[in-house]
Amino acid sequence: MATAAPLDASSTPHAVETSEAVVVRFAGDSGDGMQLTGGQFTLSSALAGNDFATFPDFPAEIRAPQGTLFGVSAFQINFGATEVDTAGDAPDVLVAMNPAALKTNVGDLKPGGLIIADSGEFSARNLAKAEYDENPLEDGSLGKWQLIAFNISQLTLDAVKPFGLGNKEALRCKNMWTLGLALWMFDRDRQPIIDWLNDKFAKNKTLADANIAALNAGHSYGETAEIGQPGTVAIPQRHVNAAPAEPGLYRTISGADAAAYGLVAGCQLAGVPMFFGGYPITPASSILHALSRLKEYGVTTFQAEDEIAAIASAIGASYAGQLGVTSSSGPGIALKTEAIGLAIMTELPLVIVNSQRGGPSTGLPTKTEQSDLYQAVYGRNGDAPLPVIAARSPSDVFDCAIEAVRLATQFMTPVMLLTDGYIANAAEPWKVPDMSVYKPFPVSFLGEAPEGGFKPYGRDNKLARPWVKPGTPGLLHRIGGIEKQVDTGHINYAPANHQAMTDLRKAKVDGIADHIPDQDVCLGNASGKLAVVGWGSTFGPIHQAVRRARAKGLDVSHIHIRHIWPMPKNLGDLLKSFDRVIVPEMNTGQLKTVLRDQYLVDAKPVNKVSGQPFRIAEIEAAIEGALA
């Protein structure tokens, strides 16, 4: 991935250099449309056949005051001719639409990296808002990077002048001008973006044309600058070849969409309608949005009055014979906790998706973290076990959601599916799977009393109790959160009964380990000096770091755990076959603690809780440190 030679502004004109991979970050005011620019540049990367990973990074405020440091919105994309697993450590190119964007992002730029700045926005007022005493475009403070500054604002205004837009509206086309320039820089086709603009502004042809004009103007600026037109600054051009990929149909997918599709797929494989109870929360709301458009798939969505009602309604729906699903982020999951206990006690199927964000409390709503593992595995009153699955990337959420539905319906249990803000928002290429290869796992509702009489808490060989739809004659029964008698489900507080029921609930969830795949080693040998163990969205940086370390000859393997609870049966033995184990996590060491507890291995933590994903280099350093 991103090991490209720095882009060189002084390279010979006309010669398009080829790079293995490039990391570009678009940064601007939250009203500048940087997420849109990034999204469309991602599309163009996909169409160019690059592998890629993106990292949208935006403020919690919807329209933060213009020009402020906290109002900066950024979108990073790493695209390459080889496998790309992360959004890239340090950008090769930073597009800064104003002083605040420059100030908050330039520190991440690679030494020698390229800054493209809109000098039109570097007014005294904006400089002051960004807390610059001097104009950094002029004072030489950006000396360790290559700087290309020109008045993108004015160039945009000039380009869209024929369309008679107001000044404010005209300046909104700046992002398309910038995108046009980026398309030229990376040798990309403009037509798909033009098609998209025509579609987006189908009802306002003037706006469509103005944006297209801006896009074209940005693109031709690159061309004319290249041939040394007076008044222009030459801009380097790079070509990134298509990454080798298996033949087939691909698409870009975000974690939120993958969750929605995976849940729908899971319910189809199970043969049950889905009831989704949700309450708006960042960054989980997009799952509710996506599912609310899929009613023809037997999906009912319910925006409840609060997080508790969202899960309680889902539990009610599961009781009535649909699969209840709810989704939230850490603070909302905290509110749902008592109801999760009810689902555990009543042994009803339920899927709970937690798109984790920085905590505690409201924390960092738009930033990513993996700090809800304890909450997922341990965070309930009483001995209240439930299976926990964690997705590693946007597309992986699809399969994890299917797995969550399988476990919930086959074992009559709530299941927690962990994603995070990064996974939910980021996009990656996804080879569209062939649904016919997924094995169905149809649910069966009890229709009549079996021989020996109906026992609401009787169990099958997986220790799952029967699922009975209210409305079924002859199977009337009552369930609830009070401890129930073995088999009958009647209220029972007897000491021996509570012991037996607690043991049964634990044994049922523990037994899921017999029905999940063994833990594999995703890179490296099954024994050796060092295992780097990860879960969730740290997959990308860990994988690349291990790859690099192995390329240097280091004896290191990557183990990525999807089934957080119960863990695969062979995991303990696998970990013990390594001399050392390190666990990089975006928390203060939660999986590390679970591994130590479960297997008495001396797992060492590697932690980061800045709201930003790990850099590959950070994990590489940890690997080298552990082997030193």
Next chain:
Amino acid sequence: MNDMTPVKTSPKDWETDQEVRWCPGCGDYAILKAVQRTMPEIGAMPEKTVFVSGIGCSSRFPYYMETYGFHTIHGRAPAVATGVKLANPELDVWIITGDGDALSIGGNHTMHLLRRNLDCQVLLFNNEIYGLTKGQYSPTSREGTRSPSTPFGSVDHPARPCAFALGAGARFVARAYDVSKQLVDVLKAAHGHRGAAFVEIFQNCIVYNADVFAGFTEKANQDHQLWVEHGKPMLFAGETKGIAMDTKALTLKVVDVVDGNWESAGVIVHDVTNRAVAHMLVEMPFGPFPMALGILYDDPMPTFDEAVIAQNEAAAAGKKPNLQSLISKGQTWVVD
């Protein structure tokens, strides 16, 4: 409620084999009996009937009904019931709750259930006290209630369940008390109403708040009961008194009725669809006024479950669900 083929059952058929665990003399027994008597009269089918409750003394109710039942968690019965009803609108859903369950910890859900108008019956057993936690004052306790948590008397103003329900947008509001002979009729009317039917049932907690409703429930005090009936004048105290409108102050007033001449006394004829009068009836201060009981308000409108299902069907109409094509859409490209 639902249109169901009537089946013949007897009250006995609605009893479970579980031992009832309320305190001897608790008003809940009378309510349980009244509900079990109501079921045969409405032709209910046990397997299509679901009782959903929260937490508290009243919420043990589902264990004693030979139906489907879900004893959920504190305050959340309306939310669970919403999921049940949306997942299967064929079910006849009854919510059993109390004053703490519905108006304190679950006030939010009660409000939204009524606002949305989910088709179900909400029976709120109001004993003005927390019984199961041993007698703390509740959101409906009167000011000055001495309890373990308010040894010097409570200082907060009580919530009025029926006023809350009307304020939340309920389309059916009724009131009765545990041993009132009219309770079965009130429950039948609640069941007959399509939409959320809210019934406040004053319930005597013999252990922690005994006789708190004696001011109108005691035999000697029954002149203080105003049973309203659609199309009938609002008369009480053996038809010697009535409720009239003070047209200047725009408030209700108590008037004397002599020789049955209620019309000349200006007594109002009850119209269950008159929302403004319903608000006034539930706000009447007890003492100067009688306690208004019966069907205070009944004016149906389309239900939430019908609307959700209709929208689901409309949105799905003409679309052929094909997951393979769904996931194959969006920003796609082909690698050869």
